[in-house]
Amino acid sequence: MHEYLSTLPNFLMYLGLSVVLLGVFMGLYLVITPQHELRLIHQGNISASVVLTGTLLGFALPVASAMAHSVALLDLALWGAVAGVVQLLTYLVLRLLIPDLRQQIETDRVSVAILLAGLTLCMGLLNAAAMT
Incomplete structure (x- = not known):
């Protein structure tokens, strides 16, 4: 059991940094976009x-890939x-x-939203694969 818990500090550091990265990215995205998504x-x-x-998933995918392949924080x-x-x-x-x-987003055009979400996910997958 001790062997498994010996990596807990590294787990917490990598997880913590990835959550910070996600938060920073989300903040930047919300500032850059003209619509007020949260509202x-x-x-x-x-x-x-x-x-x-x-968009958040499209960001998290390459971050997860980077986390799996990185040698340092x-x-x-x-x-x-x-x-x-x-x-x-x-x-x-x-x-x-x-x-x-x-x-399109403000008038709730779901068809456009699904296309955008799909394209950002595709870019996230390609980005993640390029990082390996």
């Missing part, structure tokens, strides 16, 4: 929830930053492709 979600807007969830932090940049760039490209994206 929309509190109002029952499904599209805002779907897009935000897809600094590796995880740097690859986490790369994952964040990729997801933010993905959002900016999608805004160019769908000029009325803000309106």
Whole structure:
């Protein structure tokens, strides 16, 4: 039992850093996007929830890959930053492709939200695979 618990400090450090990375990314994403996702979600807007969830999952996938393959916390932090940049760039490209994206989300167009969530998840999977 002692052998298993000997890695607990490393587990807690990696988990803690990944949660911090997720929080920082979510904060940046919420600042960068023109719509107010959390307010929309509190109002029952499904599209805002779907897009935000897809984006967070698209970020968490490469962070999980980085965590599994990193040799130090600094590796995880740097690859986490790369994952964040990729997801933010993905959002900016999608805004160019769908000029009325803000309106689509605010008017709760679920079809658009599902497409956006799917594309951000795809980028997250590709990003995670590229990190291995």
